[in-house]
Amino acid sequence: MYINCHTYYSLRYGTIKPEDLLMAASRHGLNTLAMTDINTTSACLDVVRLSKNYNIKPVLGVDFRNGAQQQFIMLAKNNNGFHNINVYLSNHLHHASSNIPNQAPLLEDTFVIYPFQKGKNFNLKANEFLGVKPTDINMLKFSTWYRLQHKLVVLQTVSFQNKKGFNTHRLLRAIDNNTLLSKLSKTEEGSINDMMLPYDELCNIYQEFPRLINNTQLLLNQCNIDFDFSQQTPNNQKSYTENETTDYKLLETLTYKGLAYRYENPDTTIYNRIKKELNIIKKKGFVSYFLINWCILKYARSKGYFYVGRGSGANSIVAYLLRITDVDPIELDLYFERFINLFRQNPPDFDIDFSWTDRDDITNFIFKTFKNVALLAVYNTFKFKASVRELGKVFGLPKAEMDLLTRGRYNKNDLDKLSRLVLTYSEHIQGFPNYLSIHASGIIISEKPIHYYTATFLPPKGYATTQFDMVVAEDIxxxxxxxxxxxxxxxxxxxxxxxxYNHPNKPPIDIHDIKRFKTDENIKHLLRNAKAIGCFYVESPAMRMLLKKLQVDTYLGLVAASSIIRPGVAKSGMMREYILRYRYPKRIEKAHPVLLKIMPETFGVMVYQEDVIKVAHLFGGLTLGEADKLRRGMSGKFRSRDEFIAVKQLFFTNCRKKGEPETLIHDVWNQIESFAGYAFAKGHSASYAVESYQSLFLKAYYPLEYMVATINNFGGFYRTELYVHEARMHGGNIEPPCVNHSFSETIIKQQTIYLGLMFLQAFESNTIKKIIFERQQNGLYTSLDDFINRVPISIEQISILIKINAFRFTHVNKRELLWEAHLKISKTTIKHPVATLFKTEKISYKTPQLTSSALENAFDEIELLGFPLCNPFLLLETPSSNTLRAKNLIKFQNKTITIECYLVATKNTKTSHNKTMQFGTFLDYDGDFIDTVHFPPVAKKYPFRGRGIYTVTGRVLVEFDCVNIEVSRMEHAAIIEDPRYAVNSSNTTFQNKKSFKDHKTNRLSPMVSKNTQHT
Known part of the structure; x- marks a missing residue:
């Protein structure tokens, strides 16, 4: 009876969750329901999947509207009709400027229902009807349609469940229209009566027109949708070569062909593994999945693109031989069943990483090469704080009150009615879909047209994107x-x-020679001593400390470290236990014999996702399929909580039957539960470790070049400043941007590094292009006049260049250059210079003799680059007298010390009591690292106050040779007054002037540590 039902996927309109809609229908005695969200099919497949649980027959369609104005409803008679509706809707969504017309097109296998309107003429086709709302019944009695009731159906719209749902709907409409609730137009909201009624009550409303009830039932009876959610066979593109038999032959050929590239002398272990994997891949129907990945990466190699294949796919030797991954599963004894097994219903998983500069071309290649392709969507939902601001605007709250509410600094009893309403409804809409966006990486390649399953929209990237997410895609x-x-x-x-270009005489680097990297002593040195700043996945403070504690210098050790750093392992206490067993082998004797037998490589400690499967299977007696359900349930990818609980109970039952001690059972279960959702698959960690070794090799042998590349790729874990500092620590001479040497990106010439022009704040990319093009065409610039004659530039842009000393080759003071620039550059619109036969004689201006200082350079660098190129300790208001350094801290174990340090990074976390504690990463005067921990009382009393130098007091802790300071007090040190705005511009009064060096070049001494980190 209900042919127009909305869920909250009718964005900023509907307020009902899909399952709640089905529950309500079941409660009201319905057996059929039409799912017709507004201009979207996001909820359709989910409703079909869930409907069986409520004995409800689903009918699918779309409510086509322009804004809130309903044009017509389309219902699909069958899957083909649904396909046609999706195509039609997608056409409009791909052309956002086009409105839905008043009249629906004739689409095969569809019904159309127009809303009944007084005075409107309808010329209905065979598949078209008028929908009569309860409020239209009186009008119908006096309408010409009274005698044409065979074309009329019941139209009771469902958009919300109750009065609160209606209020929520109005708030969402106000947000969507960016207006105050009091000014929301009635035409922009639904009726308060748009709720679901019990079947009998709805029939009573239309008792004078039983024909309408019969028509509606007949229409719904003709609609039948069928989608298979059993996941027995994939719906991906079924064949790569248009024939599944030749697909398998090709996969087999490519696999054995790859042996020569990967193995010198393959043995029976390798051949047996290949045979087993190919057999399972074929049985599970994943042959084309492997071949499509192979095709994509073959293209990437042809273009010279770097990539890393990771995820559980690294557990496959077939993937290794096809060069999808670079991880040898035989060497690492990787568990293929973690990737694919006959019991698993979920798909294989290849995560392919490309450089951020190459990914778009790969995506373009996929869309051009394969037929039915779409990006996957992700639902961006309302978050509490954002909702508070949105609803605060709707209710007309001032910004100060919204700030108060978002920060949580209030007593709820002291709030007025509007503020309490804002909080109440912000909590209520938290988690509602707000808008559709693009999944970070997901692409689907379907056997059937994408529109067989969903409509698509066109985000700014320009690629068709589904209206459902990866979970729904996987379901189908x-x-x-x-x-x-x-x-x-x-x-x-x-x-x-x-x-x-910097070492033209050196032989080419084979960056894929991972076997050699694994035995390289210089790389081992960097790992053992955690000298890995800039290196992939091993540079963060937490990873740096873990490497020190473990003293890792092997590939397998790094693979384990990459996984135990994950939150779950750390929180379970097993990270510490792993370190103890790694450092002190006698500790291994405390491991349970069964667990040690299952996981000898990790000393009986669960480190990888495979360990969950192994322990659940071998210790808990679960089948491989049940064990994988357990792992997936804990990773948040599981649909049925009841099924997960059943598997958990089976684990406990099996362990008790085996006679395992109750304490041990619970201890093992707690380990599984604490980290299964966070830990990596072993192959995933191994893939990360491969990339880590590649970056470690470059850092060991080409540290300056590697830092330049890191800077140009906008760093990693840290800000650009630290990578500039790291280059300096390795002997690099850092130069600010220069119009004669710099390019858009940072470059290196031998040991000298010129920072790129693109790192200057507010400096325009078009100006950069002009400077470089003119220099390449006509040579270096000889003076400011020469530059102004050749490059069209505004006074604002040239001022940036002068302030950063980009004209230092002229040996003219920057203040004089600024005067000259202001006198010689007009503030009118800049035009391209036109070549003339004779040069116009310039008026010679004589500027006064002016001076600028090294301090002014430092503050200009802070303004334009975001950091000074000098040692920041030289900018202290009171010169540093503290002689304690990071390298000496280990001598003060368990003693309280005070040290001055420059803030690099902070991390906030929550204790078990939900209190905030913090970690800090600092540099000392010499440029070496200091790590701090701030427990909740200290974090509250002495919070971080932005970047700069801090005087830190605390107790020195040493654990596994890793040094930390447990902070008890922390003060933000004051820096000198900005000399550019100081009253005394001569800069002779600053107390820190004795620290200045190299006055002739107006530069301050940088942090140096005698290249102690240089390998």
Whole structure:
């Protein structure tokens, strides 16, 4: 009876969750329901999947509207009709400027229902009807349609469940229209009566017109949708070569062909593994999935793109031989069943990382090469704080009150009615879909047209994108291809190119020679001593400390470290236990014999996702399928909580039957539960470790070139400033941008590094292009006049260049250059210079003799680059007298010390009591690292107050040779007054002037540590 039902996927309109809609229908005695969200099919497949649980027959369609104005409803008679509706809707969504017309097109296997309107003439086709709302019944009695009731149906719209739902709906409409609730037009909201009524009550409303009830039932009876959610066979593109038999032959050929590239002398272990994997891949129907990935990466190699294949796919030797991954599963004893097994219903998973500069071309290649392709959507939902601001605007709250509410600094009893309403409804809409966006990496390639399953929209990237997310796609058997981007690969690729031009006589770098890297002593040194700043996945403070504690210098050790750093392992206490067993082998004797037998490589400690499967299978007696359900349930990818609980109970039952001690059972379960949702698959960690080794090799042998690439790829874990500092620590001479040497990106010439022009705040990319083009065409600039004659530039842009000392080759003071620029550059619109036969004679201006200082340079650098190129300790108001350094801290174990340090990074976390504690990463005067921990009382009393130098007091802690300061007090040190705005412009009064060096070049001494980190 209900042919027009909305969920909250009718964005900023509907307020009902899909399952709640089905529950309400079941409660009201309905057996059929039409799912017709507004201009979207996001909820359709989910409703079909869930409907069986409520014995409800689903009918699918779309409510086509312009804004809130309903044009018509389309219902699908069958799957073909649904396909046609999706095509039609997608056409409008891909052309956002086009409105839905008043009249629906004639689409095969569809019904159309127009809203009944007084005085409107309808010329209805055979598949078209008028929908009569309860409020239209009186009008109908006096309408010509009274005698044409065979074309009329019941139209009771469902958009919300109750009065609160209606209020929520009005608030969402006000947000959507960016207006005050009091000014929301009635035409922009639904009726308060748009709720679901019990079947009998709805029939009573139309008792005078039983024909309408019969028509509606007849229409719904003709609609039948069928989608298979059993996941028995994938719905991805079924064949790569248009024939599944030749697909398998090709996969087999490529696999054995790859042996020569990967193994010198393959043995029976390798051949047996290949045979087993190929057999399972064929049985599970994943042959084309492997071949499509192979095709994509073959193209990437042809273009010279760097990539990393990771995820559980690294557990496959077939993937290794096809060069989808670079991880040898035989060497690492990787568990293929973690990737694919006959019991698993979920798909294989290849995560392919490309450089952020190459990913778009790969995506374009996929869309051009394969037929039915779409990006996957993600639902961006309302978050509490954002909702508070949106609803605060709707209710007309002033900004100060909204700030108060978002920060949580209030007593609820002291708030007025409007503020309490804002909080109440912000909590209520938290989690509602707000708008559709693009999944970070997911692409689907379907056997059937994408519109068979969903409508698509066209985001700014210009690629068709589904209206459902990866979970729904997986439910229907559409398994995504993960095409990701990261800056780490960009750094590696760029470093190889930079080495070519900075060391032209050196042989080419084979960055894929991982076997040699694993035995390289210089790389081992960097790992053991955590000298890995800039290196992929091993540079963060937490990873740096873990490497020190473990003293890792092997590939397998790094693979384990990459996984135990994950939150779950750390919180379970097993990270510490792993370190103890790694450092002190006698500790291994405390491990349970069964667990040690299952996981000998990790000393009986669960480190990888495979360990969950192994322990659940071998210790808990679960089948491989049940064990994988357990892992997936904990990773948040599981649909049925009841099924997960059943598997958990089976684990406990089996362990008790085996006679395992109750304490041990619970201890093992707690380990599983604490980290299964966070830990990596072993193959995933191994893939990360491969990229880490590549970056470590470059850092060990080409540290300056690697830092230049890191800077150009906008860093990694830290800000650009630290990578500039790291280059300096390795002997690099850092130069600010220069019009004669700099390019858009940072470059290196031998040991000298010129920062790129693109790093200057507010400096325009078009101006950069003009400077470089003119220099390449007609040579270096000889003076400011020469530059102004050749480059069309505004006074604002040239002022940036002068302030950063980009004209230092002229040996003219920057203040004089600024005067000259202001006198010689008109503030009118800049035009391109026109070549003339004779040069116009310039009026010679004589500027006064002016001076600028090294301090002014430092503050200009802070303004334009975001950091000074000098040692920041030289900017202290009171010169530093503290002689304690990071390298000496270990001598003060368990003693309280005070040290001055420069803030690099902070991290906030929550204790078990939900209190905030913090971690700090600092540099000392010499440029070495200091790590601090701030427990909740100290974090509250002495909070971080932005960047700068801090005087830190605390107790020195040493654990596993790793040094930390447990902070008890922290003060933000004051820096000198900005000399550019000081009353005394001569800069002779500053107390820190004795620290200045190299006065002739107006530069301050940088942090130096005698290249102690240089390998």
């Amino acid at each position: 058997g559409l398994y995504k291809f993960d095409i990701l981007s990261q800056r780490g690969l960009g750094k590696i690729k760029d470093t190889v190119e930079i080495v070519k």
